[in-house]
Amino acid sequence: MPPKNTQPRYRQIADYLREGILNGTFPAGQPLPSEEALAKQFGVTRPTVRQGLSELRASGLVEAIMGRGTFARSPHSRPSFTRPRGVRRASDGRYVEADGIRWTNAEPPVATRTDAPLALADLLRIPPGEPMFTYDALQTADQGNLRQLHRTYVPFSVLVNTKYEEQVPPPAPELYTALAELGHELHFTEYIRTRMPLPDQAQALRLAEGVPLLHVLRVTLGEAEKPLALEEFHLPGDDLELSFRL
Structure with missing residues (x-):
């Protein structure tokens, strides 16, 4: 039986998206799954999803664009x-x-x-x-x-x-x-x-x-x-x- 993941849900969401950005599942410049889709996938509320996205914004891996959504950023991309x-x-x-x-x-x-x-x-x-x-x-x-x-x-x-x-x-x-x-x-x-x-x-x-x-x-x-x-x-x-x- 695999060990149970005891990390907070927002951290699990951040880890899932981080791994996807780094391995190319979510290419740089492409939109990430919506807050609604992530909330449904992880069985959490949208504020919990936003907390996970905030972690990735702080590390420069995602960028929120008003009215368009949240996009993956390469860790090697240049800042704006x-x-x-x-x-x-x-x-x-x-x-x-x-x-x-x-x-x-x-x-x-x-x-x-x-x-x-x-x-x-x-x-x-x-x-x-x-x-x-x-x-x-x-x-x-x-x-x-x-x-x-x-x-x-x-x-x-x-x-x-x-x-x-x-x-x-x-x-x-x-x-x-x-x-x-x-x-x-x-x-x-x-x-x-x-x-x-x-x-x-x-x-x-x-x-x-x-x-x-x-x-x-x-x-x-x-x-x-x-x-x-x-x-x-x-x-x-x-x-x-x-x-x-x-």
Whole structure:
């Protein structure tokens, strides 16, 4: 008598579809069985089927297309979006993102005062609890098809003895020009990892259940590798790759 499969049903569905995609039963680009058909085959409800599909979306093996269904993706296929990372200086002196995407803020970012948490204080080489200017923005591009959460941190100590003791500095990328005008030669370091989103992040980025984030921290550095500011990006991690020129 074969051993009973004790895995949760959604995991059984995910394993069945994963094996079919990898062995060619469900070719890349072709639709998978409908939620209704899978629910009937496994004797489960459609929400259970969707939970199994979410696992495969998170691993990049399926793609949901609005109004058409869910399609198999090869593990070797290219993502829909490739975003070059980095900052360059345009001919007019402005600093711009290497990907060339024109982002629009859903609402104008407003400076708020926050205290540096331990992890960010370590990257900025400032004491934990030091006050910082912080800007938050939900940014969209390509008629809302691309979305990212962007946060800028500027420690108060960086602005001592500058005009920004009396006025609020701008958020990045305009911040780069402001720092350059203060005499800083700028360069940048990025740290990238993946993690699961918080509920409000998943909602803002319109992430399906089970889809991870790309979490990018960019530190702006001046002379002697002194950190001047920090940016935090949260990007959808299901159909995106980042590229770097080395």
